[in-house]
Amino acid sequence: MKHTVTLQPSGHTFEVEPGESILRAGQAAGFAIPFSCRQGVCSTCRGKIVEGQVDLGEVHPAYLNEADRAAGFAHLCQASALSNVTIEIRELEGLAGVKVRKVPCRISRIEQPAPDVAIVHLRLPMNENMMFVAGQHIELILPGDVRRCYSIATKPNVDGVTALELHIRRMQGGLFTDGMLPKMKERELMRFEGPLGTFALREDSTKPIVFLASGTGFSAIKAMAEHAFGRNIHNKRPIHLYWGGRTRQDLYRADLAESWTKEFPGFHFIPVLSEATPACAWSGRTGFVHLAVLQDFPSMQEIEVYACGAPVMVEAARRDFIKDGGLAEDSFFADAFLSQADLNNPQANAATA
Ligand SMILES: Cc1cc2nc3c(=O)[nH]c(=O)nc-3n(C[C@H](O)[C@H](O)[C@H](O)COP(=O)(O)OP(=O)(O)OC[C@H]3O[C@@H](n4cnc5c(N)ncnc54)[C@H](O)[C@@H]3O)c2cc1C
Ligand code: FES
Incomplete structure (x- = not known):
């Protein structure tokens, strides 16, 4: 028997077959539910079940722990409905016209x-x-x-x-x-x-933006930053880019990010190295890149974070920003670069960065 899924706060509804993933059914019905890995790993599709029952599916406890399960969270790419359900999740606007x-x-x-x-x-x-x-x-x-x-x-x-x-x-x-x-x-x-994917700038928000990249995570952030400059967003919402790498060469287009600081008032670039060597001749910030953000923004209630890159960095940022910085759960957006190694070793991904 089919069940009805209602999304909040939008009020959108759609039908889901028994055993069908709620994400897949929602996408087939034309709704932009956030997702990335579709493997139960990245948490992008995480929603809160506020009414009804779901089968959580195959999600390793490293990615959805007991406390989260008890609080009603589910990864919608893996979850299927056991009754009519109401789910809290922020849908994405602006994907109309985008065809896969x-x-x-x-x-x-x-x-x-x-x-x-x-x-x-x-x-x-x-x-x-x-x-x-x-x-x-x-x-x-x-x-x-x-x-x-x-x-x-x-x-x-x-x-x-x-x-x-x-x-x-x-x-x-x-x-x-x-x-x-x-x-x-x-x-x-x-x-x-x-x-x-649905990793994208929420343009309906007015919160200052923190872009957080590790290594080639700069790729998506570059597209987002250039899009933001084109839309004049930096003039309304300050943008801080934290780009982390082990050594200087990991920040392979630092010159580009530097040039943005001169061109776009409201944009700030903070490069951070975790394993600087004498060859780096580095006098900038050091340590884990997400901890540099926490040092600068000990209180993150009014910030929106877009993180991209190594899964261990993304997970550490999500955890510490929410726990120690007070970041709102629905103000953290991310694309984690999961590889075969991560999919085969969930514990490594959940490890402390
Ligand atoms: C949404 C998303 C966006 C991404 N964007 C980028 C991007 O912009 N830039 C970027 O550089 N990467 C990105 N990635 C990562 C990228 O998709 C690949 O995972 C990465 O490039 C590795 O691919 P590969 O074929 O070289 O390695 P793979 O063959 O996937 O292997 C990856 C590592 O795992 C090891 N490995 C392979 N199989 C196993 C196994 N069974 N058990 C344990 N270890 C194993 C390999 O030795 C290797 O070290 C992204 C990932 C996702 C999910
Ligand atoms: S899309 Fe569901 S956990 Fe990644």
């Missing part, structure tokens, strides 16, 4: 701004004019239909774009980044599906 498609593309250029980072430029067919929202990602389709997600670093355009930029970090032993990408050449053909 499989698109052929050609590599037009590969830059190497750091030894383990490639900036890959993709050229889309001329008639493509891809529409997306800053912060979204694509899935590269590799042989055997193996998929790998990469954030779009390009700023969106109201008329769509025909070129995309990806920032890809090499992972030792990684199928794509270590095995395939180093052998790829300009003009090589690829295919991707996208745009995907």
Whole structure:
């Protein structure tokens, strides 16, 4: 028997089949429920069951602990309805007109701004004019239909774009980044599906913005920041970008972020290194990047955070900002770069950063 799901505060309703994921049913009904990994890991689709019963599905306790379960939280990508349910979750506006498609593309250029980072430029067919929202990602389709997600670093355009930029970090032993990408050449053909995800700037908010990136997490943040500048958001809401890496070369486009501080009043850039070496000649901030945010904003009630990058950084930020900074749960938005290693080792992801 089908059940009815009601979303709050929007009041949107849709039907869900027994055993069907609530996220999938909601998306099929046309509602922009936040999501990213669709594996029960990233918490992006986390909602609060305020009425009715759900089967929470396969979610490791590292990602949804006992206290959260007792408080009524569920990961909607895994949860199915056991009765009519009412769920509290903030839907996303602005995704109308964004269509997910499989698109052929050609590599037009590969830059190497750091030894383990490639900036890959993709050229889309001329008639493509891809529409997306800053912060979204694509899935590269590799042989055997193996998929790998990469954030779009390009700023969106109201008329769509025909070129995309990806920032890809090499992972030792990684199928794509270590095995395939180093052998790829300009003009090589690829295919991707996208745009995907709901990591996006909430433009209805008036809260100051903290962008938090680790390593190539800068990719989505770059698109969001450039979108914000284009919309004049920095003049209404101060923007603080905290970009963390181990050494100086992890901040492979620090020059770009620096240039924004001169061009856009209201924008601030705080680079942070956790393992600076003498070769870094570093006199800036050190330590874990999310702790630098907490030092500067010990009280985060009036802040909105957009975090992107290593899953361990994203999880530590979510936990500490809410617990120690008093950040509102619905003011933390994130895309965690989960890899096969993370999916196979939930404990590592939940570890202390
Ligand atoms: C929403 C999203 C957006 C992302 N955006 C970006 C981005 O913009 N830039 C970016 O650099 N990355 C991004 N990622 C990460 C990216 O999708 C890949 O996971 C990453 O590039 C590694 O892919 P790979 O094929 O090289 O490695 P994989 O083959 O996936 O392997 C990753 C690591 O896990 C190890 N491993 C493989 N299989 C196992 C196993 N069974 N058990 C234990 N360990 C294993 C490998 O040795 C390697 O070290 C994103 C991820 C998500 C979910
Ligand atoms: S989308 Fe459900 S936990 Fe990531």
